[in-house]
Amino acid sequence: MSIRLQVSTNPNPNPNESGKRRTLDLGNGSEIIDIPRFLPFDESWKLFDYLDKEIPWTRPLIRVFGRSCIQPRDTCYVASVGLPDLRYSGYQPRAYSWDEYPPLKDILEAVHKALPGSGFNSLLLNRYKSGNDYVAWHSDDEKLYGPTPEIASVSFGCEREFLLRKKPSKTSQVDKCKEEPARKRSKKDNDVNQQSFTLKHGSLLVMRGYTQRDWSHSVPKRAKAEATRINLTFRHVL
Numbered sequence: 001m002s003i004r005l006q007v008s009t010n011p012n013p014n015p016n017e018s019g020k021r022r023t024l025d026l027g028n029g030s031e032i033i034d035i036p037r038f039l040p041f042d043e044s045w046k047l048f049d050y051l052d053k054e055i056p057w058t059r060p061l062i063r064v065f066g067r068s069c070i071q072p073r074d075t076c077y078v079a080s081v082g083l084p085d086l087r088y089s090g091y092q093p094r095a096y097s098w099d100e101y102p103p104l105k106d107i108l109e110a111v112h113k114a115l116p117g118s119g120f121n122s123l124l125l126n127r128y129k130s131g132n133d134y135v136a137w138h139s140d141d142e143k144l145y146g147p148t149p150e151i152a153s154v155s156f157g158c159e160r161e162f163l164l165r166k167k168p169s170k171t172s173q174v175d176k177c178k179e180e181p182a183r184k185r186s187k188k189d190n191d192v193n194q195q196s197f198t199l200k201h202g203s204l205l206v207m208r209g210y211t212q213r214d215w216s217h218s219v220p221k222r223a224k225a226e227a228t229r230i231n232l233t234f235r236h237v238l
């Protein structure tokens, strides 16, 4: 199927919309950029339909805490030639070529334009068929991405919640042992140590700096999310 979509040089054509970019400083060199209306709405639905139909989705067997289980979402991997293989949870996805899916190159170009200096060369795609599909708490801290990976996440279809949770820091563990009296986590702790974003149709969310080292993220199950969501995470393999 050959389609070219108009996303390559012009993320959301309405400057008032595409300009709404929020940068959230998570502290200690971790940062989130949130652009809720990154791609135009109608075009995003065309992309959703294309990805839903044309991507060779699989639902692989993975290993979690020593047990085999079916990954709770569909996936596919696209990467430039010559990169080291990706391996996570005991699964090594086949790397498909960008050339087989031209609209992915258009989206990549739009992402590069929004993030000057970025150079993504691989893409992990996820498809959540319903609110029962999810991604558990994890960090994308594989060595092949380096110590401060920038990960750009574009979403299509059903809105889902994206959660970030601060990992317990080594210093705070030491402090706890030494002298800090046990106390309940306060509301303020929760605000600082957890963040929630709604990933809208056509949105771009970027994790950068030390976010993978210091934070975990997840897309939890949501009974009310009945429709399909597709998510693309662009990454740079060193």
Ligand SMILES: O=C(O)CCC(=O)C(=O)O
Binding pocket: 124, 126, 135, 140, 153, 162, 199, 217, 218, 219, 231, 233
């Ligand atoms: O679907 C999402 O928004 C997140 C996907 C994710 O966490 C991942 O691919 O590592």
